[in-house]
Amino acid sequence: MPSPAFHAPDTVGSALALLAEYPAARVLSGGTDLIVQMRSGRAVPSAVVDLKRIPGMIGVRQDGAAFVIGAATPCTALKDHAALAANWPGVVEAANLIGSVQVRNRATMAGNLCNASPAADSVPALVAAGATAVIAGPSGMREVAVQAIPLAPGKTSLAPGEFVVEIRLPARAERSADAYLRSIPRTEMDIAVVGAGACLAFAADGTCTAARISLGAVAPTVLLVEAAGTALVGTKLEDEALDAMAAAVISACDPIDDKRGTAAYRKAMSGVLAKRVVRIAATRAGVSA
Amino acid sequence: MSRLHITASVNGDHTEFLCDPAASLLDALRDTMGLTGAKEGCGSGDCGACTVMLDGKMVCSCLVFAAEAQGRSVQTIEGIAEGSVLHPVQQKFLEHAALQCGFCTPGFIVAAKALLDRNPDPTETEIRYWLAGNLCRCTGYDKIVRAVQDAAAELRQERTPA
Numbered sequence: 001m002p003s004p005a006f007h008a009p010d011t012v013g014s015a016l017a018l019l020a021e022y023p024a025a026r027v028l029s030g031g032t033d034l035i036v037q038m039r040s041g042r043a044v045p046s047a048v049v050d051l052k053r054i055p056g057m058i059g060v061r062q063d064g065a066a067f068v069i070g071a072a073t074p075c076t077a078l079k080d081h082a083a084l085a086a087n088w089p090g091v092v093e094a095a096n097l098i099g100s101v102q103v104r105n106r107a108t109m110a111g112n113l114c115n116a117s118p119a120a121d122s123v124p125a126l127v128a129a130g131a132t133a134v135i136a137g138p139s140g141m142r143e144v145a146v147q148a149i150p151l152a153p154g155k156t157s158l159a160p161g162e163f164v165v166e167i168r169l170p171a172r173a174e175r176s177a178d179a180y181l182r183s184i185p186r187t188e189m190d191i192a193v194v195g196a197g198a199c200l201a202f203a204a205d206g207t208c209t210a211a212r213i214s215l216g217a218v219a220p221t222v223l224l225v226e227a228a229g230t231a232l233v234g235t236k237l238e239d240e241a242l243d244a245m246a247a248a249v250i251s252a253c254d255p256i257d258d259k260r261g262t263a264a265y266r267k268a269m270s271g272v273l274a275k276r277v278v279r280i281a282a283t284r285a286g287v288s289a
Numbered sequence: 290m291s292r293l294h295i296t297a298s299v300n301g302d303h304t305e306f307l308c309d310p311a312a313s314l315l316d317a318l319r320d321t322m323g324l325t326g327a328k329e330g331c332g333s334g335d336c337g338a339c340t341v342m343l344d345g346k347m348v349c350s351c352l353v354f355a356a357e358a359q360g361r362s363v364q365t366i367e368g369i370a371e372g373s374v375l376h377p378v379q380q381k382f383l384e385h386a387a388l389q390c391g392f393c394t395p396g397f398i399v400a401a402k403a404l405l406d407r408n409p410d411p412t413e414t415e416i417r418y419w420l421a422g423n424l425c426r427c428t429g430y431d432k433i434v435r436a437v438q439d440a441a442a443e444l445r446q447e448r449t450p451a
Contacts, residue, residue, distance in 0.1 A: 006354065031354065032352050035313070036352070050354075050357060076346070100421050100422020101422055102340055102348050102349045105346040106352060
């Protein structure tokens with residue numbers, strides 16, 4: 001591959017200056033997508049800006065009851081953070097379905113998000129959890145909902161010179177929990193045919209008070225299916241409520257046929273997986289479903 | 290583009306090398322340092338033949354830029370035996386015939402040792418999931434799993450005070 005410049009700045013400011021100096025630069029976190037794309041010629045950056053030497057870019061910290069995940073934090077480090085894994089098991093499990101141990105020791109959720117694959121495993125879980133991304137850029141910092149970042153396969157809403165600094169998971173409500181499942185034809189080392197995430201909150205009597213349902217690999221971007229969440233709010237997850245939620249999920253799908261699965265299979269499986277993740281999230285929240 | 294000067298610890302030795310900015314750690318190990326144990330199978334992080342330890346974490350060295358090794362510690366298959374004494378994982382791979390062509394073997398041994406260093410008594414399922422990122426086209430994996438189980442048993446014996 002052609003040789004780009006390589007820089008490993010130690011502040012966000014110097015990283016931004018490098019991105020301004022090299023308009024065709026790419027930021028590097030785990031490299032598990034970027035290096036593959038460079039080797040195949042899909043990405044030809046003029047410079048690689050390694051973010052991992054910037055303090056705070058690797059690691060998880062708690063901000064009150066919220067969690068702040070540095071953009072270069074590898075997926076395996078999420079699993080090793082006991083409080084994060086206890087509060088957001090769906091997010092942590094989703095991130096640890098990606099690739100192999102070797103890949104997860106490098107790969108990051110921010111990279112998964114900015115690679116903008118429709119089949120990214122951690123992204124539906126982040127969307128369901130209501131995560132936000134903090135973005136640094138030439139005009140300062142901004143914070144957006146995670147689902148605002150992917151626009152199309154491989155395309156993001158990040159402006160030139162911007163990069164994700166951290167991902168924030170909100171304080172988890174009482175009697176709430178998240179979950180993520182994916183369907184693959186193998187048991188490991190594969191790309192989602194369908195992914196589904198859920199984050200649910202309940203009243204003391206078991207009535208669902210809030211629900212966010214998300215899907216991966218069934219549309220050009222990861223989807224937040226608001227109608228599916230609405231179908232659960234105010235119910236106790238009776239069969240009719242779950243059927244209505246699944247119907248909303250299926251109608252939101254806009255999948256393609258490819259070697260991993262047909263569009264028809266993806267649509268049907270999206271409803272099945274959405275019901276399963278809702279049940280897992282409810283059980284985790286202490287509500288039987 | 291000028292070459293970069295990198296200083297790292299490789300198998301415990303202070304090492305300095307020059308690399309192209311786009312070179313992978315695997316390229317630097319094999320072509321610059323002459324450490325040809327790690328292999329390039331796929332070059333895309335799917336096969337694990339290039340597995341090395343980077344600051345104590347196993348990674349695919351084909352998916353690491355050589356320049357990222359600056360100031361870091363790298364351990365390769367060449368650092369696993371103690372002199373002429375094979376590590377139990379290596380010895381058990383031999384005894385169980387857990388290799389045929391041998392191309393994947395360095396990656397499997399680095400990965401299996403990393404598992405046993407953190408989990409001395411893994412289940413077969415844990416072994417198979419841990420090694421899911423290492424592909425072998427010869428053995429069918431069964432002998433590899435048996436070798437890792439046997440190495441784990443031997444290492445537990447060694448750790449038990451007599």
